[in-house]
Amino acid sequence: MKKVFALLLVCLFVVVVAGCGGQAEKFPTKPVTLIVPWAAGGGTDAIARGLAKNTEKALGQNITVNNVTGGGGAVGHGAGLNAKNDGYTVTMITFELLSLPPQKLVPFTYKDYDLLMRLNTDPAALTVKADSPFKTVKDFVDYAKANPGKVNVGNSGPASVWHIAAGLLEEKAGIKLNHVPFNGAAPAVTDLVGGHIQAVTVSPAEVQSQVKAGKLRMLAVMSDKRDPNFPDVPTFKEAGLDITFATWRGLAVPKNTPENVKKVLADAFKKGYDSPEFQAFAKKAGLGLAYAPAAEFKTFLDKTSANTEAVMKKLNLTK
Known part of the structure; x- marks a missing residue:
């Protein structure tokens, strides 16, 4: 009888431990x-x-x-x-x-x-307001060369991906921009729509709705191929600058x-x-x-x- 009781206790212990173990691992x-x-x-x-x-x-x-x-x-x-x-x-x-x-x-x-x-x-894209005087990358670069540090370009934070994208643009184009940091791309784009800055170097996805709504204009993308959602927007290589960045x-x-x-x-x-x-x-x-x-x-x-x-x-x- 004692052996049976002891065996039952062992079985009960095993069942409880197994059950607890299974629950812990879930x-x-x-x-x-x-x-x-x-x-x-x-x-x-x-x-x-x-x-x-x-x-x-x-x-x-x-x-x-x-x-x-x-x-x-x-x-x-x-x-x-x-x-x-x-x-x-x-x-x-x-x-x-x-x-x-x-x-x-x-x-x-x-x-x-x-x-x-x-x-x-996602590649970077240079985007400006729809009513901006910059119609092409050349327009943007020519103005920036003539007015060093006067073009305010928004990014998603100091040394963030989009800050580096704008830095690459500076280096390749031989221009000087004024980098304006934000806590993410969204507030930078909002300030661009509001006319508080002149451009952003964020991804096409982050300006897509405003571009399609006619509020912003994308000048070029930093990729090897054109963005399928914006087939009319050239790559930077097509615009004369060898820049790919994503x-x-x-x-x-x-x-x-x-x-x-x-x-x-x-x-x-x-x-x-x-x-x-x-x-x-x-x-x-x-x-x-x-x-x-x-x-x-x-x-x-x-x-x-x-x-x-x-x-x-x-x-x-x-x-």
Whole structure:
């Protein structure tokens, strides 16, 4: 009788432990937060919200987008890096993870995260008001040469991707611009529409609605090919300047997030990415989709990081 009782206790113990273990390993059991280091309304925010909406079903939980702005992307990236590594906080990492470290503005790099995937790449575009006297890149460059430092060009933060894009334009065209920083592309574009600055060097997706509404005019894109959403807009190469430059966006979680948790997140976000709804959304928004899994994403960042630092050194943006 005692042996039977002891056996029952052992069985009960095994069942309880197994049940507890299974419950502990289940993920997710509550909503997930997606940190966006930039202001609402910009390209990063747009792709984050579109992806979150179409990933919730696959994940089985709500995904809340949290815009954590400031410091040219430093504040949001830092918040994501320092979050608990339980998978409930994902960060939309951006190009600035490559440009902030060379300036000694942050004590971390992309290597301090666990990568999930790359989502897209978007070229820079030079855009002005629809009633601007600048009809072409040549008009813009000629005026800037004759008026050094007088053309106010908005960007998404000091030494941000779009600041570097404008810096490349300066270098290649031999001009001097006045760089005006904002907490993201959206407020920069708003100020351009309002006539407070003369141009922006943000992505086509971030000015698409205003261009199509007739409020802004895109002069050229920094890519090898014309943007399919703007077939009449030339590339900078076609406009006489050899400039190609683009941003990228991806997903990452804090270092040492459990492998099973990362797999659940990666699988769910990939399903959201592949959904017809998200693909249609991205196409309509003008976002250049360019998926890459974690390993391929890291290889891309290793190469891009070295190239970015080299460009920044030429522009005297490093410390």
